[in-house]
Amino acid sequence: LRLAGNQIDVRVSVIPMIHGEAVVMRLLHQTGTVLGLDRLAMGDREQHLFRETLGLSHGIVLVTGPTGSGKTTTLYAGLQEINDSERKIITIEDPVEYQVKGVNQIQVNEKTGLTFARGLRSILRHDPDVVLVGEIRDAETASIAVQASLTGHLVFSTLHTNDSPSALTRLVDMGVEPYLVASSVDAILAQRLVRVLCPHCKEPDDSTETREVLGDTIQAFRGVGCEQCRQTGFSGRRAIFELMDMREDLRRLVMEGCSAGQLREAARAFGWCSLYEDGLRVVGEGATTLAEVLRVCKAGLTEDEG
Known part of the structure; x- marks a missing residue:
């Protein structure tokens, strides 16, 4: 498979299920x-x-x-x-x-x-x-x-x-x-x-649950979600x-x-x-x-x- 000029190998696994087949594909960029x-x-x-x-x-x-x-x-x-x-x-x-x-x-x-x-x-x-x-x-x-x-x-x-x-x-x-x-x-x-x-939407995480584990020594972050990260x-x-x-x-x-x-x-x-x-x-x-x-x-x- 070639995509945007790059050679990509695809490893495919197919399992028959009672409602149809389940397919998993792994993409390997050979030219990377x-x-x-x-x-x-x-x-x-x-x-x-x-x-x-x-x-x-x-x-x-x-x-x-x-x-x-x-x-x-x-x-x-x-x-x-x-x-x-x-x-x-x-x-x-x-x-x-x-x-x-x-x-x-x-x-x-x-x-x-x-x-x-x-x-x-x-x-x-x-x-x-x-x-x-x-x-x-x-x-x-x-x-x-x-x-x-x-x-x-x-x-x-x-x-x-x-x-x-x-x-x-x-x-x-x-x-x-x-x-x-x-x-x-x-x-x-x-x-x-x-x-x-995601660097575009992450924000500090100061929730009680996080602070109980990390204390005040580590500033944690969490992702909010945006168009950049779908x-x-x-x-x-x-x-x-x-x-x-x-x-x-x-x-x-x-x-x-x-x-x-x-x-x-x-x-x-x-x-x-x-x-x-x-x-x-x-x-x-x-x-x-x-x-x-x-x-x-x-x-x-x-x-x-x-």
Whole structure:
């Protein structure tokens, strides 16, 4: 599909319902440029640590979150930072959403037997420096990714978990030995997408409910609705993040089989901030509402945050 000179891929899902068919279409702008890290609007700490992680020669970097939370966009932004003639980058994806110059991209095709696991095995025979696995779906793929990281490759992939600490326990639950998780994973970035307030109609939110949560330290805003945003009060989306970088204390806790909650508490000693806390930063910037942050973070809130 071409629209206004731009190449657009359309992913269509159709489900038969009792009153007709339900159709969902996802539009992917193939001719658009991949966002750089600066465009993702991470917090200073998260951006600094993520850039440090991109400079590693080996290890695993995980991006976690639900479907449609922007994980692929973040992974591509990371790859773009290190996409030069000195590194050989190979990806295996399902599907390839964006074509990136200088990156060797493979699309999964389970009908022909090209799964993530089989494709990853083949990739490692091509002497890559950086490997991107679209998703770790099973124990076999997880095991190969770990072995790849331990043999001198920098591996990027995604998982579906509520927060960054849970990604570590998820790998253990999939059958990866705790000592292998501890020695291979270097960073986990969890994220969600929140709607951005329309700049044309947003106004200060001084409601009692908002003040009870934020106090007087953060000025919140809300969307009124106007013609520019079609009366929704919002225009566009952006991500909120939490990044857990694996310090030695955290690696030790993983080897000891500690829970996600224990890992979360230990990470706070190193300045780790939750998705909810990063969401409050975005609220303070006037970019979104408290209600939006609570909506996307509800499943991962601790008792203190909730």
